[in-house]
Amino acid sequence: MLSMHGLAAVLPLLCLVTIILRAASVGFAADRELYTRIENDPENIVPFMLQAWREPRGRVIAALGLGDRTPTKDSQAVVILRMLSEAGVQVRVVSDHPEANVVLSEGIVLMDNVEEAVSGANSVLLVGEGDRFESPDYLDFRSRMQGQLIFDLTARADGIAIDVAGLQLLPFGAPLGPPWLDPELLAYAAHLREKIPAGDGVLLIINERPSTLSGRARWFLHLNNLVFPRRLYLENSFGASGTSVQFRQWVLDQRERGGFSGRGQRRWEPSPRDFSQVTQVGPVRTLNDAERAAVASNDVQWVTFFTMNTDFRLQDWETMTAKEALAGP
Amino acid sequence: MLAFFAGLFVVASLLAIGESLLPPTRQCVRSRWESFGLAYLVGTAAVVVTGTAVLAFGLPFVAVAGAMLALGLFAILHILRRSARAELTSELELTRKPGFPPLLGSLVLSLGLGSVLATMALPLNEFDPMLHFAYKGKILAELGSPFDEAMVALVDENDRPLEFGRIVTHPNYPLGIPILEALVAVLGRGWHERWIQLPLAFWALCLPAAVFFGLRPIGKRAARSGALVAAATPIVYERNFLENGLRDFHEAGLGNEMTIGAGADLPVAALFAGACALVLHGRRNGQGRLQLLGALCLAGAAMMKNEGLALFGCALLAWLLAGAALPIGRQAREGKGTLAAIALGIAAILPWLRLRSRLPAIDENYADHFTLGNILHFLGGGAELVERSPKALVGQADNMLANPPARMDALPSYFTSEFTDWRSWGLMWLLLLVALPWRPRELRDVDRRWLTMLALGGVLLYFLILLVTPWYLPLLREKGIPERLLLHLVGPFCLLIGWRLGEKSETDKGPARSKEIPQSG
Numbered sequence: 001m002l003s004m005h006g007l008a009a010v011l012p013l014l015c016l017v018t019i020i021l022r023a024a025s026v027g028f029a030a031d032r033e034l035y036t037r038i039e040n041d042p043e044n045i046v047p048f049m050l051q052a053w054r055e056p057r058g059r060v061i062a063a064l065g066l067g068d069r070t071p072t073k074d075s076q077a078v079v080i081l082r083m084l085s086e087a088g089v090q091v092r093v094v095s096d097h098p099e100a101n102v103v104l105s106e107g108i109v110l111m112d113n114v115e116e117a118v119s120g121a122n123s124v125l126l127v128g129e130g131d132r133f134e135s136p137d138y139l140d141f142r143s144r145m146q147g148q149l150i151f152d153l154t155a156r157a158d159g160i161a162i163d164v165a166g167l168q169l170l171p172f173g174a175p176l177g178p179p180w181l182d183p184e185l186l187a188y189a190a191h192l193r194e195k196i197p198a199g200d201g202v203l204l205i206i207n208e209r210p211s212t213l214s215g216r217a218r219w220f221l222h223l224n225n226l227v228f229p230r231r232l233y234l235e236n237s238f239g240a241s242g243t244s245v246q247f248r249q250w251v252l253d254q255r256e257r258g259g260f261s262g263r264g265q266r267r268w269e270p271s272p273r274d275f276s277q278v279t280q281v282g283p284v285r286t287l288n289d290a291e292r293a294a295v296a297s298n299d300v301q302w303v304t305f306f307t308m309n310t311d312f313r314l315q316d317w318e319t320m321t322a323k324e325a326l327a328g329p
Numbered sequence: 330m331l332a333f334f335a336g337l338f339v340v341a342s343l344l345a346i347g348e349s350l351l352p353p354t355r356q357c358v359r360s361r362w363e364s365f366g367l368a369y370l371v372g373t374a375a376v377v378v379t380g381t382a383v384l385a386f387g388l389p390f391v392a393v394a395g396a397m398l399a400l401g402l403f404a405i406l407h408i409l410r411r412s413a414r415a416e417l418t419s420e421l422e423l424t425r426k427p428g429f430p431p432l433l434g435s436l437v438l439s440l441g442l443g444s445v446l447a448t449m450a451l452p453l454n455e456f457d458p459m460l461h462f463a464y465k466g467k468i469l470a471e472l473g474s475p476f477d478e479a480m481v482a483l484v485d486e487n488d489r490p491l492e493f494g495r496i497v498t499h500p501n502y503p504l505g506i507p508i509l510e511a512l513v514a515v516l517g518r519g520w521h522e523r524w525i526q527l528p529l530a531f532w533a534l535c536l537p538a539a540v541f542f543g544l545r546p547i548g549k550r551a552a553r554s555g556a557l558v559a560a561a562t563p564i565v566y567e568r569n570f571l572e573n574g575l576r577d578f579h580e581a582g583l584g585n586e587m588t589i590g591a592g593a594d595l596p597v598a599a600l601f602a603g604a605c606a607l608v609l610h611g612r613r614n615g616q617g618r619l620q621l622l623g624a625l626c627l628a629g630a631a632m633m634k635n636e637g638l639a640l641f642g643c644a645l646l647a648w649l650l651a652g653a654a655l656p657i658g659r660q661a662r663e664g665k666g667t668l669a670a671i672a673l674g675i676a677a678i679l680p681w682l683r684l685r686s687r688l689p690a691i692d693e694n695y696a697d698h699f700t701l702g703n704i705l706h707f708l709g710g711g712a713e714l715v716e717r718s719p720k721a722l723v724g725q726a727d728n729m730l731a732n733p734p735a736r737m738d739a740l741p742s743y744f745t746s747e748f749t750d751w752r753s754w755g756l757m758w759l760l761l762l763v764a765l766p767w768r769p770r771e772l773r774d775v776d777r778r779w780l781t782m783l784a785l786g787g788v789l790l791y792f793l794i795l796l797v798t799p800w801y802l803p804l805l806r807e808k809g810i811p812e813r814l815l816l817h818l819v820g821p822f823c824l825l826i827g828w829r830l831g832e833k834s835e836t837d838k839g840p841a842r843s844k845e846i847p848q849s850g
Contacts, residue, residue: 008562228464228467298493
């Protein structure tokens, strides 16, 4: 029986060897590429895509690619495009797959080049196809597009480059990797470390009712860790730092009390923005009395406004001096 | 690079401090492999227990680091001098060797070294190790005290949540792992997400060595069997590998299925194994010093994770109920040694209890729920706490809320599924079943009695804890409970199994006690 138990050692041996080899393949760094991407069902994605517009009918979307594998009528991207088309969205597709003509439903336009497809589009849908469309020129997109939405199914879109171009990223691929490896989070944390002296106090202000109960939306936990020893303060941090049950209650409390509108505050936007280049969607609002008191009582020099979202988007975060935040627009 | 050398220095210091505390090899025969494992566990326990005490009395962390630097250097020099002087007879050299056949020896060594390399292959990359432990390490290293605002400014002086406070998860988790990480950061003059893990990479390497040492007085065959069982048990490294087929190769080392790494379950298991092994060896060979070091390891386990405190209580109860701490009769000397060990253990955890009482508690007050009323309620079919389920959290659990399942419907099946989970446990549970002292004659042995009480009592303890847990049980199951808890008991399991497997040769071929081990106090 001991020998049979000894055979079980094969499992940890295999596992340990795999860990070392896989880590070596990415230079022994924690890398998002180590994580497997999971495809979401089109039925779960499309309604959220359509909600991005007040009136989807007549909007134009340019899809870049149909996926790495040979597309079929049941492929994720093909089904999504069919559902968008059925909802009245004008769909353009750029793809090298010879099967594209066969699998795409009627009304969907297949185009030869990206520039033509993107021109005048309200949004771009990143699907990918091998290494084509791997590093799109988002600044060029911005100049050609009518709207500013980038839908991403790849979970690999460069959120920082998209933000720099003044475009908005809406990711619909399952998140690739854990939250602490999100490139936009890491970029914003690096920005704060550069901007804010170690030891300074930062008041985190949520700007409106949180729309999600997802634990992944607790970016403040990771930011707090990444910008340490800067002192981050948050309203009822006891609940926000707790387990899922306490966090849920914290979100419900925030929802009940309301964000800027529920507390008689109003939204404003500094120009230029601190880091994000996307305008008119910023999270800044005027401070209420409790927040003003917190700035004074906690030796706070900075205020960071944010919108709670399951994805970390640069456009959702804005940092300014406490003086600027107290002064308002 | 400085962080790497700081990590190496901390590891060398832990080993040297541990080795200095252990009796010399001439008085307490052990191989280099056992010496490494025991010295590492004893040294770690000594440092985290002392470090916690220093912090509890309000001294800054720099005092802990300074003491570590001085003691580490002193201990390294002491060990170098001692080993230069030590000349063992060829007979003693022979008895030191574990005597593994080459293939098995290579397997045990490969698994141990593989676990060290795999731990260091990636920088910190898991939620709990990053936020529950390493963040506190940063607080100790940079701000110097667990009583800094960063740790306590969640609540006001009346324990009410502050309107605006600092962000920290589980503020009253033990500080053992943060102390080890912060030592590397302070001595390396900076926080390095890879090298701060270096002192946390050796648990799986040390655990089988500790088991071997614990069973040496029973016989080398027993010791080899116990160590092999410990080294070959998959959950010492990871859980449920290949449960999802080939996909697990793509996700190896990336989820919370890993036991190795900078988490807290394996340190508890290794230190608890070390405690049991030292006490067993000390009692069988009449070496009180080993029993005291065992108690130190037990306190060290309590500094790693909250469950360590529960195991501490379980061990005390087992020693008392089994009669191991009775200072009368034929085993009065051993009993006195165990009593002294209990006293030392209690003294060692008191500073932590004092420190803990001054830290905010978010949700870790298990003691509040561990009541007879609660236990009877759930045993009698009390309902699962559905309102804490993920579905209820997002408002989708109307059916579940209307007809909540009884907790007892699920909990026993969670345990039985572990007992048959060969991917995580190999055949350990079957071996343990065979190893239990079924014959009354076997139960007359005090050591076998307390080991059995500890192993079974530990399982029962975790069953009861999960019976009254204030959290939604199926969610805990998803997070690897109860297997992560049962892992803590691997030490006593392996000691019992090795004991049983070693018996045949002792009766057929030789004495149960190794005659090569000299007696000393």
